[in-house]
Amino acid sequence: MKIGMMLIVLVASVATGESKFESAIMKGKQLLFAEGNKAEDYQNAVNYFERVANKESEEWLPRYYQSLGTAFLALRKEQVDEKEQFLQNSLEILDQADEIEKNSETIALRGFIMMLQLSLDPATRGQTLSPIIFGKFNEAIEMNPENPRAHLFLGQMEYGTAQFLGIGFDKACELYQKSIELYEKEQKNENILPDWGFQTAEVSLKNCEQ
């Protein structure tokens, strides 16, 4: 199975004239976003991107995916302390990505990880972290108004705030709608850049319709 997949990637890369780096990222994306991934699969993907990142020290993408994979891994951990540690670790890896290139995607990912940190202790962290997280997603949208993830997560923050205060979800749902449109545009040309989160956006929007 794995050899089969590698073959396809290999063939695809030859067919499209991708560089070795690009095909390496494509392969990593397959590992990271494979359906039914368990903790060990995420660890495997994280390790893979760590190797690519160490070789390609001028590229932000491998660090980006390494950081994202570490955040996914954190979600699979059972102990809260472990979750905390992996999220912290994921932010540190993202710092390395930012040193190479800080852009709309790395900023949105930082907001996403902080959102996960917030969810571990909303009562305490809500007040201090919320404005920072909102700030990250707004900054990400400002840098790239076409970033569907920044819209999706900003929507999730708005949703959480509305839920906490018992007010309407209009603001959140508009953002979800917008993110779906942007995801659809994004998915027309698959490449090495981040394109994850579409399913989450669909589920989120469904919550709105209920």
Added chain:
Amino acid sequence: MFQKVYLFFFVLLGFNATAQIRVSGVVADQNGEGLIGANVYLKDTYDGATTDSKGKFQFETYEKGQRRIVVTFVGYESIEETIDLSVNVELVFKLKESFNDLEAVTITAGSFETSDKKRVVVLKSLDIATTAGATADITGALTTLPGTQKVGESGRLFVRGGTAEETKIFVDGVEAANYYSATSTGVPSRSRFSPFLFKGTFFSTGGYSAEFGQALSSTLILNTKDVGAENKIDVSLMSVGFETDVARTWKDQTIHANIGYTNLTPYYQLIPQRIDWTGDSQGFTGLVSYAKKLQSGATIKGLVMGNSSNFGFDRSTITTQSGRETVRLQNQNIYGNVSINLPVGETDQLYIGYSRTQDYNQIRYNELSVENPTVNQHFKAKFVHEFSSKTHLNSGAEIFTEQFDEEVNTFDKSSFEKFNPSVYSELSHYLNEQIAVRLGMRGEYENAIESTTFSPRVSMAYKLNDFSQLSLATGQFYQTPGAEYLKITSDFNSEKSNHYILNFQKIKNDRIFRTEAYCKDYNHLVRYQDQYDPSTFSNAGEGFAYGLDIFWRDRKTLKYVDYWVSYSWMQSERLYKDYPEHATPTFATGHNLSIVAKRFFTRWKTQMGATYSFSSGRPYENPNLEGFIESKAKAYHDLSFNLAYLPNPKVIIYASATNILGVEQIFGYRYAPEQNEAGVFESEAIQLPAKRFLFIGCFITIGTFNNQLENL
């Protein structure tokens, strides 16, 4: 189709024209247990693999010859080795656990840290504002922790048998002298600083670091907020006044300004009071704070706060000949500080800070009029050198100065100047994640009394398992006698205390249990026979306090409810001031208990909180009886309640009440100076100016600078 693909594959392989080498093996810890998830790879290539559940790995590579192989795993030290890739190789790696200061033991003897960084702490920053009975006063919230005493008529922090003066308070590393609002006997004072200024608090009830001096009992270290994301204008309308708060954040700097006015007169007219307030009881506060983060990683913080307050009252008393007591007080206070934290090299840190407090009191007490301007300054520099992640050396130098002048009835003048340079150095070392040791030494010179002191401090901690730890601390602490003595004479030594503390702490699943046993001796306390006659003063006083503190906080057992319980048992005696014999001082109580509970009700968008406090009876001196401080008042009970209602994101409505049961709270008795005709000294109870304190406020965010947030 598949055949073609395979064919293609082999053609490609053919281009590379070489066979792959297989690299395989095992990654294990020091005990030989396989590690799952370790990353094994050839440096500067994509070739590598992740270890499986048995720690095994295997991968193929086209690389040839001498190559570097790297093994990494979170929580372990990485390995890098050279291998020869001419034939298939099989390797065994044994990783060593790396030192992780987050996992490592922390020294908790005598210290409570309030922070939002760690998920489970004794107290969160927000707790200070939301603890019922504390009325958003920092010290009010801290008195729900064990080791503190409830001295209701004072409002200050009394720690483990020490007086309020034995606790030194610092803001961003430098002293906040005159931290409490000016007040007169029987009217509790409050912190001048709002709890919302701070991101974290470090409260030590003893055995603290050599970095801090001039405090016999305790230190309270408050750290202001960093550059944040706040961009808003808030207005607070309260039953006792109003306040406006503006916070503006640019990329790497935050400026924050606050203006407040309080006037208690309307409140006093509405709610029955035990004393007759005269004139207006009002206060003004203005504050500007600034924080900036520089590219280099350095942070600069500064804060200026001005306070002006006045109040007066008239009450009947048996302690004066006239039967009345008239007090009028005016206070002006300006506090400013500035500090800079500068990274030096990769791991070292330099800190420089300065604070200045200028305080001016004008008090009229019956026929007596007192004016006392005081200026306190504190300069501090410290350098933290990291030898390794396990070993740090914190060294510094500081100077405290105080200039005190007092004029009684415009002719009786007294003054003194204090100049206290100090140096300290402290080594912190982790033997491993389980054992930490801190060794410190502090040297001080006090100009006013020509005293030189050296105080060694030692503390250590031992981690019993993932959840529990033991720590202990001991040390010597010195403090220059207070202004009330120095204005009479300077013929003193420093007062001294020794602390011995043993602490056990267990944190598991959102529950904290800690208990601490301590013993504290006092030496060289000030004694006198006549408080106005310098020739009767000496340092012959002494005392002790020992006891047991217990703290339990649980956020898990009861759904949505967060509660904590503190209990302190203490025995303390002193021979000081004009005490004729050893006695338990009037502020020291044997048993103190606090139960604090909070719950957020989502349906009502309301947080409710309740605090029950108990303390055993306060000792007092009854001149009608044999002995000294031989009597005890009745026990103290208080049940306070608060609620905060959030109708929408921009409005908070807040209400609180202390002593809702209306229990009679007595903090001791005062006696007439002369016997009456029946040969008895008449007494009156020491009580608060009112049975309860009620507060209602409405906090509204009226504007925001964050336009993006609004537009979306």
